[in-house]
Amino acid sequence: MWLPHFVQRNAQVRPQAIALSDAVRQLTWSELDARTDSIACALADLGVISGDRVLVMSANRLEVIELYIAISKAGGIACPLNPNSALAEVEHHISNIEPTGAFAERAVLERLGLGERVSHWAIAIGEDSYEAMARGARHRCSLPEQGDAALIFSTSATTGRSKAVVVSHRSLMACYVGMAAETGMSSSDIMLNPCPLFHGSVVIGLALLAAGGQLAIQRDFTPQRFLADAVRLRATRAFMVPSMIRFVMAAKAFGTTDLSSLREIMHGGGPMTEELLYEALRLFPCRFRNVYGITEGGGPIALRASDEPRPPGVKHVPNPPLPAGRMIPGAQIIVVDDEGNPVPTGEVGEICVRGDGVMVRYWQNEEATEKTLAGGWLHTGDIGYMDAGGYIYLLDRKNDLIIRGGQNIYPTEIESVLRKHPGVADVAAVGMPSHEWDEVPVAFVVSAGGAELDMVDLIGSCSAELASYKRPAALYLIDEIPRNAAGKILRRVLRERLGARTDVRPSLDAVTT
């Protein structure tokens, strides 16, 4: 009941305060409550019942949040998906979650033929029929229970096929409790949100809304728009990935923009380097706060503000990375060995978390659910250690995940696409360090029978089947993909070859990052 509940409560407490805004409109709490009631009624008329999945595919706009709330009020589960997803990705997701209907911007509906791909109906966000729903008859629906699913996020998976993460209303409330307690977010806050609303990090925006603050949604992130909106709205907070912070500082207008309203910039989705944090603290007039989280964990699980004293760490690690943070209230964190046993303070292992924020399950994927939630703990796949003060330090990943500017990519997603090409005999994708994105995917390709490969054509085949951020930043021709005796790709060897630039031939003059 959490999503409908906090909207109804804020509509009673601060009806005329702004809840949501984007570049073209804004909604008060009273308007948001009324519109989401009306959309929920219209959804009920369309046959949506408790537990039905409803697909939402849109670029950032306030209707996306409006729909998450309205679908919840109708008892349904909102299923956001990247509107730039390739058709094959969308088909897989739809076949998994089996949505009753879909909301999408007109261009997305037409590009993907969504009307024919979902069971019953597809509605264009922002058009007359949508607005008619939002202004129609209104009555209160029965609220979902706290344990009911509120959202299903799509995440990358080791298999190359996305998994669907089921997040409950209880999880969203746990996120609010932890974030509000630690950050002090409140109804006086205006938070700029340039990150995609289909991403798991949207729960931070929902927490800000639950606190009664205003969520200011940016359609596309550009550093220029971020600066202009920060001034126009007198924004007090923002949530960004570290790459965005770097871009904002590089914009021409940065030095002359009045950012004095900003109190705190939260950042997550990838590691913040010490050099970037130092530069950001020197140039921005506000505090920074690292948010360490995972979609399966219901979002944030640990936080660290830049004005907290640097913890001493542990004696046997002389040059530790910046700590990711300490557990937020409600998220119990431990570090375990390969057998799942907790390790002593300072010992390296896998970071695990439990609490109300943790996902309910993966949708229709019992095997992955059991593995990820083994022993009642969410196994994050992150390798690190905890010091005596409870600070988490991240060192590595247990799996082969590549994180490009906060977006997750598994190598198998890229490999399965390239492997279909008739000129490709074998392929392996790895992450390559990038100054701007922290990491970008690159692929090593073995040509079939020495065939001449048109690398632009290969990149083109990726564009057709993968969202653009998953496309390899470079392709390398190689004679043989290194594998162990069991046939497993030795990605570490490939990364080392990439670093040394030996034994590989760049296929394109492409490595500019």
Add this chain to the structure above:
Amino acid sequence: MQDTLSPGRRLLMEVLDVPEVAAKIPSDADLILAGINSGDLIRLGLSIEERTHLPLSDDDLMDLQTVDGIDRVLANRT
């Protein structure tokens, strides 16, 4: 071949990870739909600011969606 490229296309090729992709995009095609990463467009905008020493306006940003649009933004700054 290089000489026949418009200034906008040349700049786009400079900022892309895979410049050959930019060479094949029609001048009026939507860059995102043509497979260009939104992050590449951010780098493109910053690169224009760097070269022209002028911040981009919102109208400029709206125009940076096609190769023709990049040419217009560059032309307006010279």
